[in-house]
Amino acid sequence: MSRPESVDTKRVSADFEAEADNRRRQDSEIALLELEIEQAWADLSPSGNSFDAVSHDGHLLDQTASLAALDPQVPIGSRRGLRGIKWAIRKLTYWYVRFLTDQFNLFAGVLIRHLRNLEARMGRLEAAAGLPIDQSVPAGLGLLDDPPEPAPEVVAQVAGLAGSGPCLVLSAGQGALVEAIGDRGIPTHGVEQDPDRAFTGLSRRIGIRTGDMLAHLVGSEDGEFGTIVLAGMVETLPLKDLIGMINQASLKLKSTGRIIVAVADPATRGQVESELGSGLGISPITWRHLLEHAGFDARLEPCANSRISQIVVAHRSANSSDRSSANSSNDSESREP
Amino acid sequence: MSPAVDILIPQMASADATSNHTRLIQEMLEEKGFEVRIVVERRTRADSSTIPIEKWKGDARVSILQHSIGSEVAQSVIRNKSPIVLNYHNITPASYFQAWQPELARSVERGRQQLSQLASLTRRGIADSEFNAQELKGLGIDDVVVSPVLWQLGGRVGQPEQDKSEVSKEGGTVLFVGRLAPNKCQHDLIAALAVLSRFRPQSRLVLVGDASPPQYLLSLKGLARRLGVYGRVVFAGKVSDKDLLRWYQLSDVLACASEHEGFGVPLVEAMANGLPVVAYDAAAVAETVDGAGIVLSDKRPATMATALDRVLDDEQLRIGLRDRGIKAAQRFDISVTREQMWIALKDLVEARV
Numbered sequence: 037m038s039r040p041e042s043v044d045t046k047r048v049s050a051d052f053e054a055e056a057d058n059r060r061r062q063d064s065e066i067a068l069l070e071l072e073i074e075q076a077w078a079d080l081s082p083s084g085n086s087f088d089a090v091s092h093d094g095h096l097l098d099q100t101a102s103l104a105a106l107d108p109q110v111p112i113g114s115r116r117g118l119r120g121i122k123w124a125i126r127k128l129t130y131w132y133v134r135f136l137t138d139q140f141n142l143f144a145g146v147l148i149r150h151l152r153n154l155e156a157r158m159g160r161l162e163a164a165a166g167l168p169i170d171q172s173v174p175a176g177l178g179l180l181d182d183p184p185e186p187a188p189e190v191v192a193q194v195a196g197l198a199g200s201g202p203c204l205v206l207s208a209g210q211g212a213l214v215e216a217i218g219d220r221g222i223p224t225h226g227v228e229q230d231p232d233r234a235f236t237g238l239s240r241r242i243g244i245r246t247g248d249m250l251a252h253l254v255g256s257e258d259g260e261f262g263t264i265v266l267a268g269m270v271e272t273l274p275l276k277d278l279i280g281m282i283n284q285a286s287l288k289l290k291s292t293g294r295i296i297v298a299v300a301d302p303a304t305r306g307q308v309e310s311e312l313g314s315g316l317g318i319s320p321i322t323w324r325h326l327l328e329h330a331g332f333d334a335r336l337e338p339c340a341n342s343r344i345s346q347i348v349v350a351h352r353s354a355n356s357s358d359r360s361s362a363n364s365s366n367d368s369e370s371r372e373p
Numbered sequence: 374m375s376p377a378v379d380i381l382i383p384q385m386a387s388a389d390a391t392s393n394h395t396r397l398i399q400e401m402l403e404e405k406g407f408e409v410r411i412v413v414e415r416r417t418r419a420d421s422s423t424i425p426i427e428k429w430k431g432d433a434r435v436s437i438l439q440h441s442i443g444s445e446v447a448q449s450v451i452r453n454k455s456p457i458v459l460n461y462h463n464i465t466p467a468s469y470f471q472a473w474q475p476e477l478a479r480s481v482e483r484g485r486q487q488l489s490q491l492a493s494l495t496r497r498g499i500a501d502s503e504f505n506a507q508e509l510k511g512l513g514i515d516d517v518v519v520s521p522v523l524w525q526l527g528g529r530v531g532q533p534e535q536d537k538s539e540v541s542k543e544g545g546t547v548l549f550v551g552r553l554a555p556n557k558c559q560h561d562l563i564a565a566l567a568v569l570s571r572f573r574p575q576s577r578l579v580l581v582g583d584a585s586p587p588q589y590l591l592s593l594k595g596l597a598r599r600l601g602v603y604g605r606v607v608f609a610g611k612v613s614d615k616d617l618l619r620w621y622q623l624s625d626v627l628a629c630a631s632e633h634e635g636f637g638v639p640l641v642e643a644m645a646n647g648l649p650v651v652a653y654d655a656a657a658v659a660e661t662v663d664g665a666g667i668v669l670s671d672k673r674p675a676t677m678a679t680a681l682d683r684v685l686d687d688e689q690l691r692i693g694l695r696d697r698g699i700k701a702a703q704r705f706d707i708s709v710t711r712e713q714m715w716i717a718l719k720d721l722v723e724a725r726v
Contacts, residue, residue, distance in 0.1 A: 043693035056679040082472035
């Protein structure tokens with residue numbers, strides 16, 4: 037294209053369509069893929085056979101959203117008695133219940149925001165008064181839900197420990213880990229729940245997706261990743277979620293893959309954090325125990341960082357495949373009548 | 374004393390295009406000294422200034438009906454045989470919803486039936502696009518004016534990034550903004566991503582918008598899983614204006630496979646943000662893009678994927694599309710569209726009874 041303003045979009049569009057036809061002719065896999073896509077959509081759309089299965093295949097929240105979805109535009113009906121009842125239901129739903137719920141949610145949101153602002157202000161006052169920062173709730177930490185970005189020494193060490201690709205970083209924050217591991221030539225992407233942090237990384241063209249980390253893990257292919265890094269928010273999850281995450285990560289990991297855990301030890305929390313975060317997060321030693329229980333060989337690597345003093349590295353143990361196959365055979369046996 | 378203008382709309386909702394359009398018409402007419410009432414089917418606490426349709430007498434000099442779906446306000450107009458100005462935003466054909474959400478299909482079908490009945494009561498039709506205008510003319514309405522939907526682009530347009538030229542050879546972010554609905558065909562975009570992944574393994578698709586009907590979202594997720602691209606499709610949901618602007622700025626190209634668009638606000642917003650557009654030629658899409666984007670007559674996955682791949686690949690082409698898009702979007706600046714709407718209404722609201 038010699039001059040941008042001279043783009044003839046009609047001609048360019050026609051060229052692209054012709055090029056697509058060429059690709060179809062030259063690469064039979066593309067033509068086959070188109071057929072496969074067509075079939076997949078026929079199966080998944082309501083006119084196909086398996087739509088009912090799909091309707092119940094979504095995550096619980098999807099199903100709840102589906103159940104809760106009421107259409108205000110539905111005609112109200114013509115028979116007087118039914119019309120009255122339907123009108124009353126609609127009025128109750130839209131004018132009162134929904135209104136009250138919206139107002140309550142709004143109030144709760146405002147309250148939480150004000151409490152967080154208050155907390156942040158107290159933190160700033162403490163800092164201005166010269167109180168040591170580790171004696172107070174760290175700035176921006178909120179109610180123990182927002183660990184800070186990993187320090188450079190942690191980033192460097194985790195990048196050095198990463199094995200084969202593709203690599204997935206859970207709770208990737210602004211993407212420092214994703215960037216550092218990617219710089220080593222390992223295809224890497226991250227998932228971050230906080231849109232503000234994710235956007236900061238995205239604006240630097242780092243491969244981060246916003247969304248729920250466990251949902252992302254569940255949605256990935258089995259055996260897809262060579263390395264899975266658990267960081268950031270993982271340190272504030274309850275034990276049940278952590279075990280679920282380890283099990284899912286184990287499924288999504290290649291047979292030669294590894295899990296790296298780079299989170300702070302709850303024992304290093306200050307008094308306030310410790311009370312607020314009671315029951316949330318586990319120590320590196322417990323991480324090692326859980327990973328070994330899930331069939332990994334785990335070790336602790338010391339790290340020269342005040343928050344994250346140990347990084348857990350877990351490989352598939354030599355006999356884990358035997359163990360998992362034994363488990364699965366036990367499972368299948370137990371299911372037999 | 375009767376007001377000069379009544380604007381009839383099913384409901385005034387926040388973050389709703391037709392409601393915002395109505396508010397902007399109200400503002401414009403009130404600035405020009407006319408009294409305006411908004412008449413609704415369902416009142417919300419947030420809009421206590423509206424009046425319910427039950428109290429509407431049809432005695433204003435001009436009654437403007439916002440019509441995009443079957444509604445009780447339209448039914449009242451038909452029942453009272455009140456002459457109206459029909460501001461038509463198009464109605465998605467029921468066939469798109471029949472299999473997914475029959476109630477919604479019935480509702481839009483009712484809207485179409487009402488449209489036929491409204492034709493004989495229409496003093497003037499105001500259509501968002503030439504595509505919509507043709508539909509009104511087809512119903513026998515002779516006096517039809519094209520005046521695009523009014524909306525404040527302001528919060529959704531940032532400074533286009535002049536240096537946003539590099540897209541990695543392996544990646545690229547494809548964006549679509551709009552309800553997740555069968556007529557918008559987001560499934561075709563997921564299909565295109567599956568093919569695009571062959572050329573660009575790190576490419577991703579961002580779908581902004583809430584689901585209606587919700588079952589369609591489940592099927593979209595199922596399709597993405599089955600095609601192995603689930604991890605690279607971002608279902609961003611409904612987002613604030615601030616986040617929408619960030620998505621526009623972070624994306625590399627806007628793709629649209631929609632089969633039914635009465636106008637296409639996101640196409641204009643994307644162009645205003647300097648985002649190249651690759652779209653399927655359906656309904657009002659081509660006239661909205663107006664030669665400033667790639668408009669394809671075929672949306673098979675490989676065709677869409679090839680066009681996206683080439684746009685992501687060719688920096689000069691992207692710059693060319695960006696410049697033309699920014700220029701094309703200026704046609705829909707609020708200062709321009711407000712004037713068009715005023716011209717469409719002026720003789721009617723100024724007429725002495």
